Amino acid sequence: MQPINTAICSFGMSGWVFHAPFITAHPGFNFYGVWERTKNLAQEKYPSVKTFRTLEEMLADENIELVVVNTPNVTHYDYVKQALLAGKHVVCEKPFTVEVSEAEELIALAAEKNLKLSVFQNRRYDSDYKTIKSVLDQKLLGNIVEAEFHFDRYKEEISPKAHKEVPMKGTGALYDLGSHLIDQALQLFGxxxxxxxxxxxxxxxxLVDDYFEILLYxxxxxxxxxGSYQVREALPGYVLHGSKGSFIKPKTDMQEAQLQAHMLPTDVAYGIEPESENGLLHTEADGKIINEKIPSLTGNYTAYYEGIYQAIRNNAPLPVTAEQGTDVIRIIEAAFKSNDEKRVITL
Known part of the structure; x- marks a missing residue:
């Protein structure tokens, strides 16, 4: 196995929580480098990693094959473009770009350069989402007539991350949290x-949107x-109603909290929800009424990086395509247009 030399564009929470643990845990990757302008946080945790002070310096290193763009949303287009022009495969944090036109340009550039370009829609690998997907795949509810997904928080204060609070395109709860829910809805329902x-x-x-409600027809x-930042007592994360029954599931994936507590993805307890958070299935099968809790599947973001490895080394399909990331931005653009014009937007 030839490890993929990988560099990360920042080592804030996204870098040390959502990317570095999986890059280092997977034998198919080598955490080679990181862009940190002044600090050496990555090197303190991973002594062998190489620290670069500028993006240009990092992209000039011919040993790097894969670049993870995990910087503020507004920078995604520019940094992904620079990485592709430098001949690097790219994993871009969600949301892919701020505008659909930017995404389409990057897709064309990646195709021209014969490079892999993927969007890190990691919530496809959450335990709660995997569980509801399994229920739907088994057709336990019949034909789905209604679904409601929540991503709520209770925060009276604004984020300490200043780039998230600037009133400009690409910031706010819809781009931040909504991009996860939109991606999940598109994967399940098209x-x-x-x-x-x-x-x-x-x-x-x-100063930026902290509440959204989107209706997909x-x-x-x-x-x-x-999604809302003023929900102290959260509603279920997923509510599904079908012609045969319903499934109600709390939003309780454990991975983010476990990673912040420095648990490794190789730990036996990683990604496992407590039984108290199991979803409720109320349906009918073979003429019998079923009303029982369903054990949750285990979450693991490692599966995403396994998919990236297979795509780069064996030309397998990407776990998340740039086109799928673009579809999310297309919905977000339509949502803002709908909100501004107070009308339904046909796609």
Whole structure:
């Protein structure tokens, strides 16, 4: 196995929580380098990593094959483009770009350079999402008529990450949290025919949207995705209703908290939810009513990086394509247009 020399564009929370642990745990990758302008945080944790002070210096290193762009949303387009022009494969944090036109340009450039370009939609590998996907794949609910996904938090204060609080395109809860829920909805139900949205600032201290409700229209069903920073007592993360029954699941993936507590993805307890958070299945099968808790599947973001390894080394399909990342941005753009014009936007 020839490890893929990988460099990360920053070593804030995204770098040390969501990327470095999986790059170092997977034998197919070598955590080769990191871009840190002044600090040496990565080197303190991973002594063999090489620290670069500028992006240009990092991209000039011919030993690097893969670059992870995990910087503020507004920089994604520029940094991904520079990495592709330097001949590097790229993993880009969600949201892929701020605008669809930027995403389409990057897709064309990656194809021209014959390079792999993927979007880190890691929430596809959450335990809660994997569980509801399994329920749907087994057709336990019949034909889905209604679904509602929540990604709520309770935060009275604004984020200490200044780049998330600047009122500009690409910031706010819809780009941040909504991009996860939209991606999950698209994976489960496909592309909707229309979008209606209500997006707002509900905290006096906030300058960017911290509340959203998006209604996705499908020919025979409706899917709502909601997020708010003023929810102290959270509703279920996933509510699914079908022609045969319902499934209600708390949003309880453990990975982010475990990683922040420095648990390694190789730990036997990693990604496992407590039984108390199991989802409730109420349906009918073979003429019998079923009303029982369903054990949650184990979450593991390692699967994403395994997919990246196979795509680069064995030309397997990417775990998340840039086109799929673009579809998320297309929905976000339609949602903002719907909110501004107070009408349903046909796709």
């Amino acid at each position: 592309k909707p025919t229309a979008v209606f949205a209500d997006i707002a600032i509900i905290r006096p201290v906030s 499908y020919p025979s069903s409706r899917v709502r995705i909601k």
